[in-house]
Amino acid sequence: MIPVFPAQFICWMFSLYKGLTKPLITLVAIGNRYMGDDGIGIAILDDIKERLSEDIAVLAWESKDALSVASELLEIQTPIVIVDCADMGINAGDFKWFKQSECSLEQHHNVISTHGFGFSDALVLAETLGFKQELYFFAIQPEQIDFKQGLSKLLKKNIDVMTQSLLEHLDKLKTRL
Amino acid sequence: MTMNTNLNKTMHIKIDHVTRLEGHGSILIDVEKGRVENLKLEIVEANRFFENLVKGVPPHDVPQVVSRICGICCVGHQLAAIKAVENALNLSTSPQTRLLRVLLNESQFLQSHALHLYFLAIPDYVGVKSILPLAGSHPELIKKALKLKKLANDFTTILGGRALHPVMPTLIGWRKLPDKNKLELLLERLHESVKDIEEMVDFISQLKLPDYERETEYVSLKHPDEYALYEGEIYSSDTKKSVPESDYRQVTNEFTVAHSTSKWSRWNRESYMVGALARVNNNFSQLHPKAKEVANELDIKIPCYNPYKNNLAQMIEIVHCTHHCIEILEELLSQDLHMEDLTYQSAEGIGCSAIEVPRGILFHEYGFDNNGVCNHADAVIPTSQNINNIERDMQKFVPQMLPDMEKEALASHMEMLLRAYDPCISCSVHMLDVQFV
Numbered sequence: 001m002i003p004v005f006p007a008q009f010i011c012w013m014f015s016l017y018k019g020l021t022k023p024l025i026t027l028v029a030i031g032n033r034y035m036g037d038d039g040i041g042i043a044i045l046d047d048i049k050e051r052l053s054e055d056i057a058v059l060a061w062e063s064k065d066a067l068s069v070a071s072e073l074l075e076i077q078t079p080i081v082i083v084d085c086a087d088m089g090i091n092a093g094d095f096k097w098f099k100q101s102e103c104s105l106e107q108h109h110n111v112i113s114t115h116g117f118g119f120s121d122a123l124v125l126a127e128t129l130g131f132k133q134e135l136y137f138f139a140i141q142p143e144q145i146d147f148k149q150g151l152s153k154l155l156k157k158n159i160d161v162m163t164q165s166l167l168e169h170l171d172k173l174k175t176r177l
Numbered sequence: 178m179t180m181n182t183n184l185n186k187t188m189h190i191k192i193d194h195v196t197r198l199e200g201h202g203s204i205l206i207d208v209e210k211g212r213v214e215n216l217k218l219e220i221v222e223a224n225r226f227f228e229n230l231v232k233g234v235p236p237h238d239v240p241q242v243v244s245r246i247c248g249i250c251c252v253g254h255q256l257a258a259i260k261a262v263e264n265a266l267n268l269s270t271s272p273q274t275r276l277l278r279v280l281l282n283e284s285q286f287l288q289s290h291a292l293h294l295y296f297l298a299i300p301d302y303v304g305v306k307s308i309l310p311l312a313g314s315h316p317e318l319i320k321k322a323l324k325l326k327k328l329a330n331d332f333t334t335i336l337g338g339r340a341l342h343p344v345m346p347t348l349i350g351w352r353k354l355p356d357k358n359k360l361e362l363l364l365e366r367l368h369e370s371v372k373d374i375e376e377m378v379d380f381i382s383q384l385k386l387p388d389y390e391r392e393t394e395y396v397s398l399k400h401p402d403e404y405a406l407y408e409g410e411i412y413s414s415d416t417k418k419s420v421p422e423s424d425y426r427q428v429t430n431e432f433t434v435a436h437s438t439s440k441w442s443r444w445n446r447e448s449y450m451v452g453a454l455a456r457v458n459n460n461f462s463q464l465h466p467k468a469k470e471v472a473n474e475l476d477i478k479i480p481c482y483n484p485y486k487n488n489l490a491q492m493i494e495i496v497h498c499t500h501h502c503i504e505i506l507e508e509l510l511s512q513d514l515h516m517e518d519l520t521y522q523s524a525e526g527i528g529c530s531a532i533e534v535p536r537g538i539l540f541h542e543y544g545f546d547n548n549g550v551c552n553h554a555d556a557v558i559p560t561s562q563n564i565n566n567i568e569r570d571m572q573k574f575v576p577q578m579l580p581d582m583e584k585e586a587l588a589s590h591m592e593m594l595l596r597a598y599d600p601c602i603s604c605s606v607h608m609l610d611v612q613f614v
Contacts, residue, residue: 071323128312129320
């Protein structure tokens with residue numbers, strides 16, 4: 001006789017299994033979907049989160065302040081991949097994968113206002129406090145950052161290419177780990 | 178005998194944008210032959226017209242819109258608006274809703290005071306330019322401050338649905354009640370935080386604050402039964418009397434000056450102070466006993482006239498709010514939480530409210546027409562009430578310290594003084610009422 005389990009039980013078992021799986025990588029999307037292309041990280045995460053294997057933990061830091069970001073960085077125990085838009089001086093819609101050591105992030109920790117505290121400042125603060133995880137960036141050059149809901153046409157059009165590339169990079173990174 | 182040549186000094190100080198505060202402000206000081214010719218705290222932010230944004234909006238949407246005035250005090254703006262709209266529509270609330278609102282408000286005090294005190298103000302008192310050198314020299318302290326801020330953010334999220342611009346509190350009650358299991362975990366974390374906070378107090382007690390005093394009028398809410406943060410009447414240390422919140426315009430008496438896009442306020446004398454120090458001065462006896470112990474440890478004598486000690490008062494309030502929240506959570510967890518009927522009848526009316534937010538008293542007022550649509554809004558923010566007092570503090574400080582301080586030290590003390598008030602300049606410049614012809 002084949003045992004039959006109710007769907008709820010199977011879901012519960014699956015969530016328990018996912019909960020017990022130790023993540024290899026933490027994927028963090030940063031952005032604000034109400035600021036045009038600044039929401040690209042969150043949009044990519046929405047697009048791929050169901051396709052990720054259970055050994056990739058996922059976090060969305062939407063409109064999170066820098067101190068909370070520093071605090072959460074300190075809690076992460078795996079290599080981290082940040083998905084965010086970044087001004088890299090390349091064509092809008094182009095994207096890059098790079099390690100932290102391959103870039104220099106502008107800092108504003110003595111800024112005019114706390115509104116100017118950004119991810120780079122949070123990272124420096126976390127590092128000062130002992131953060132040592134490997135950090136990778138999947139960065140997308142924005143076309144337009146402004147008070148506006150939704151991505152620009154250009155980024156919207158290219159989102160499938162970006163997500164595919166990100167998935168490939170994540171696979172490669174997992175193999176290396 | 179030596180002559181103090183500094184008495185004849187001439188200097189020009191212009192700090193274009195004071196760092197480590199919310200928004201943009203500049204300090205201008207001109208000293209000619211030992212005499213202060215000109216001293217201004219210029220507020221240069223553009224007006225934001227929030228009062229006009231809510232015109233035409235239905236009552237239950239008003240609090241959600243005005244929450245956006247500020248990312249730090251969003252809870253305060255939201256609760257002030259909820260209370261004012263309820264007063265306009267004559268709606269009443271249950272004891273359960275009151276308790277939840279008190280908790281939500283105090284979660285914001287913990288979050289905001291931790292941010293300001295440890296990440297913006299303290300670097301001044303240890304002689305460093307930003308949080309990073311402090312994190313390098315005192316990593317465990319800064320980790321504790323980050324932990325407290327995270328706890329406060331999670332606290333707001335559990336009660337309000339999210340840390341920024343909460344969505345659960347609304348007119349009459351809560352759209353979705355907080356999960357009791359999460360409240361129990363929160364209670365545990367608050368208990369655990371007590372030890373960390375004690376260590377933070379130890380550190381603060383060793384700081385050397387500038388020795389400067391200027392007695393002023395201290396204005397805060399006052400409540401007969403509690404340390405007034407959520408509600409109360411408006412109390413003045415000058416008259417030793419309170420007036421109802423509906424008389425707030427007689428208190429604030431807003432006026433404009435040429436060098437500030439923020440309005441100024443005055444009540445019984447040329448200026449007054451709101452915020453942590455005003456509250457501690459006016460309501461010291463109602464602080465939690467643990468907070469009073471900390472006041473002793475920090476050597477605050479009431480009344481305290483040193484504006485730099487506003488930062489110590491913030492530490493006292495962190496202790497007060499932590500213990501008060503523990504007590505309220507225990508009370509709340511001893512009973513069953515129940516969803517309330519949130520339906521209401523919109524009506525014509527006008528109502529105002531006053532609430533203490535981390536930086537001082539916040540006033541909101543809204544009017545609704547006979548279609549139940551908002552047709553009037555007014556908000557008076559703590560920083561706009563403090564700006565006048567800050568400039569007067571500077572006017573006394575500069576001539577007093579001029580003989581012994583060089584230009585750099587003076588400029589740095591002026592920045593520290595402004596920061597000690599924890600100003601939210603962005604918030605302070607949105608209250609211009611525009612009449613279109």
